[in-house]
Amino acid sequence: MMVGVSDIPRRSSSRTAKLASIPLGIAGRAAVGFGRRMAGGDRNEIDAEMAARAAEQMFTVLGELKGGAMKFGQALSVMEAAVPEEFAEPYREALTKLQSEAPPLPAKAVHHVLDQQLGTRWRERFASFDDVPTASASIGQVHRAVWSDGRDVAVKVQYPGADEALRADLRTLSRFAGLFATVMPGTDVRALLDELTARTEEELDYRIEADNQRAFAAAFHGDPDFIIPHVVASSPKVVVTEWLSATPLSVIINEGTREQRNRAGALLAEFHFSSPARVGMLHSDPHPGNFMLLDDGRLGVIDFGAAAAMPDGFPPELGRMVRLALDERFDELTQLLYDHKFVLPGKKVTDQEIADYLRPFTDPIHGESFHFTRTWLQRVAGVATDLSGPQFRTARTLNLPPEYVSVFRVLLGSVGICAQLDAYAPYMRILTEWLPGLTDE
Numbered sequence: 001m002m003v004g005v006s007d008i009p010r011r012s013s014s015r016t017a018k019l020a021s022i023p024l025g026i027a028g029r030a031a032v033g034f035g036r037r038m039a040g041g042d043r044n045e046i047d048a049e050m051a052a053r054a055a056e057q058m059f060t061v062l063g064e065l066k067g068g069a070m071k072f073g074q075a076l077s078v079m080e081a082a083v084p085e086e087f088a089e090p091y092r093e094a095l096t097k098l099q100s101e102a103p104p105l106p107a108k109a110v111h112h113v114l115d116q117q118l119g120t121r122w123r124e125r126f127a128s129f130d131d132v133p134t135a136s137a138s139i140g141q142v143h144r145a146v147w148s149d150g151r152d153v154a155v156k157v158q159y160p161g162a163d164e165a166l167r168a169d170l171r172t173l174s175r176f177a178g179l180f181a182t183v184m185p186g187t188d189v190r191a192l193l194d195e196l197t198a199r200t201e202e203e204l205d206y207r208i209e210a211d212n213q214r215a216f217a218a219a220f221h222g223d224p225d226f227i228i229p230h231v232v233a234s235s236p237k238v239v240v241t242e243w244l245s246a247t248p249l250s251v252i253i254n255e256g257t258r259e260q261r262n263r264a265g266a267l268l269a270e271f272h273f274s275s276p277a278r279v280g281m282l283h284s285d286p287h288p289g290n291f292m293l294l295d296d297g298r299l300g301v302i303d304f305g306a307a308a309a310m311p312d313g314f315p316p317e318l319g320r321m322v323r324l325a326l327d328e329r330f331d332e333l334t335q336l337l338y339d340h341k342f343v344l345p346g347k348k349v350t351d352q353e354i355a356d357y358l359r360p361f362t363d364p365i366h367g368e369s370f371h372f373t374r375t376w377l378q379r380v381a382g383v384a385t386d387l388s389g390p391q392f393r394t395a396r397t398l399n400l401p402p403e404y405v406s407v408f409r410v411l412l413g414s415v416g417i418c419a420q421l422d423a424y425a426p427y428m429r430i431l432t433e434w435l436p437g438l439t440d441e
Contacts, residue, residue: 105141105159107131113157117235124148125233129155135289139203139305144243152243153232154302156206163204194405203305210234212281212304213241219279225267227298246292246300253288253420260293265372265423266430267299272414273434276310284308284406286413288420308406318407319437325362330355340401347397357394364415364427372418372425 110131114122123129127146134154135142139162143155202208210231217228229242247256252264268291276282283290284306292300317340324333330351337343337354360380364370383391400408418425431438 104133104136105157109160110141110143110157113160113237117238118233126153140206140237145240147232147240151232152245153240154229154243156239156241158204158206158237205236206239206305207234207236209303209305210239212307213239215281216275216279216283216301216304216307219275223298225298226271227294227300229300229302241302244292244294244300244302246294249288249291249293249417249421252293256293256421261421261423262425263297264291264293264299265418265421266425268414268417269425269427270430270434271299271301272410273314273430276313277434277436280309280311280313282308282310282406282410284410286410286417288417291417308410314407314434314436315403316437316440318404319431319435319440321437322365322431322435323438325358326365328355330358333358337398342399342401344397344399349394349397353390353394353397357391357398360391364425365431366428368426368428369424370427372415372421372423374419374422377416377419 110133118125125148127148127150129145130143132143133141134144140156140158143157145153145155147153213228214231217230220226220228227244229244231239231241233240247260249264249268252260256264271291272283272286283301283304285303290301290303292302294300317336321333321336324330324336334349334351334354337349343349360383363376363380364372383389
C-alpha cells in the first residue's frame with residue numbers, strides 16, 4: 001500500500017537537502033564499503049549491497065519529491081540498459097519503479113484541484129470517479145473514471161505546487177549533474193537536464209499536452225499498428241483522455257514473449273521515426289511507462305506533455321549523416337559535421353577520428369535487421385565514456401546543436417528501450433522509409 005503525502009515538498013531548503021542526500025549518501029556508503037574491504041570483507045558482496053542501497057535511496061528521494069527530480073529519474077531509467085550487468089540489477093529495479101510509482105496525493109487535494117479546473121460541479125461530468133490513483137506521472141497522478149457518455153477515461157491531475165517544485169528541482173539537480181553521472185555511466189546528464197529545463201513551461205500547462213495529443217491522435221487515427229487515446233477534456237492542470245487497456249513495455253521487458261518484444265521494439269522505432277513526417281512533432285518522453293502493447297499487436301502511446309515541434313520533419317542532414325556513415329565516406333561526413341556546427345568552434349577533428357568514434361554506434365544500420373541487447377549497449381557506452389580512450393578525446397571536440405538535442409535524446413532513448421526489450425528490429429528498413437536525406441544523392 002502506498003503512503004499518502006499531503007503535498008509536494010516545496011520549501012527550497014528542504015528539497016535541496018533531500019536531493020543533496022543522494023550523492024552524499026552514496027559517497028558515505030562508498031567510504032564504509034572501503035573500510036569493510038580493508039577489514040577483509042567480500043568485495044563483490046559489499047559492492048552489490050552498496051549499489052542496492054544507493055538505488056533504493058535514489059528512488060525514495062526522487063519519488064517523494066516528484067517534480068523535476070522524478071522526471072529526471074524517469075529519463076535516466078531509459079538508459080539503465082547501458083549500466084554494466086554486475087551493477088545493473090539494483091538500479092534497474094529502483095529506476096523502473098520511477099516509471100509508474102510515487103506516493104499519491106490524497107483524495108481531498110485531488111478534489112480541490114478538480115474544483116478549480118473543471119468547476120465545482122465536476123462530478124456531473126463523470127458517471128464515476130475512482131479516488132485511488134492508478135499511476136503517478138512526473139508532475140501529476142492518473143485516476144480512472146467513467147465519463148458521462150459511458151467512456152472509460154484517464155484523468156491526469158497535476159500536483160499542487162508542481163510548477164514551483166519542477167523549476168526548483170531542475171536548478172538543484174544541475175548542481176549535482178556530475179555526481180549523478182557516476183550513477184548512470186553513458187548518459188550525458190548535463191544535456192539531459194538542460195533540455196528538461198527548456199521544456200518545463202510547456203509541460204506545466206496540460207492544455208499544451210492536450211493539443212499535442214489531439215494532433216497525434218488525429219494523424220494516427222485508424223492506423224493498424226498504433227493507437228493514441230483521444231482527448232475528452234482539458235484545462236491547465238487537468239487532462240481527461242480515453243482509457244487505454246494494454247500491457248506496458250516495462251512488463252513486456254520482463255515477461256514478454258520473443259514475438260512481443262520484437263514487435264514492440266520495431267513499432268517503437270517506427271513511431272519515433274515516422275512521427276515528424278506524419279504529425280510534424282516528435283514525442284519527446286521516451287520511457288517504457290509511456291508505451292504499451294495491446295492484445296491485437298498495436299502499440300499504444302500516452303503522455304504527450306513533452307513533444308518537440310518539427311513542422312518540416314526530421315532535418316535531412318540527419319539522414320545524410322547516416323548514409324555517409326553507412327558508406328564509410330567519413331571525409332564527407334566530417335565536413336558535414338563542421339558545416340552544421342557539430343564540431344566545437346576552434347576544435348579540430350580528423351576523418352579517422354570521426355570514423356573510430358562513430359563505428360560502434362553504426363551497428364544497427366549494417367544489415368536488414370539488428371538485435372538490440374544490453375551487452376551491445378554496454379559495449380558502445382563503455383567505449384564512448386572510457387576517459388583514457390581516443391573516442392572520449394574525440395567526443396570532447398564535438399558539439400550537439402540545440403535543435404538536435406531533443407532528436408538525439410529521443411532516438412537514444414528509443415534505442416535504450418529496444419535494448420531492454422532485447423528486440424530484433426528492421427532498423428534500416430524503418431530509417432530508409434522515414435528518414436529524409438538517407439536515400440537522396
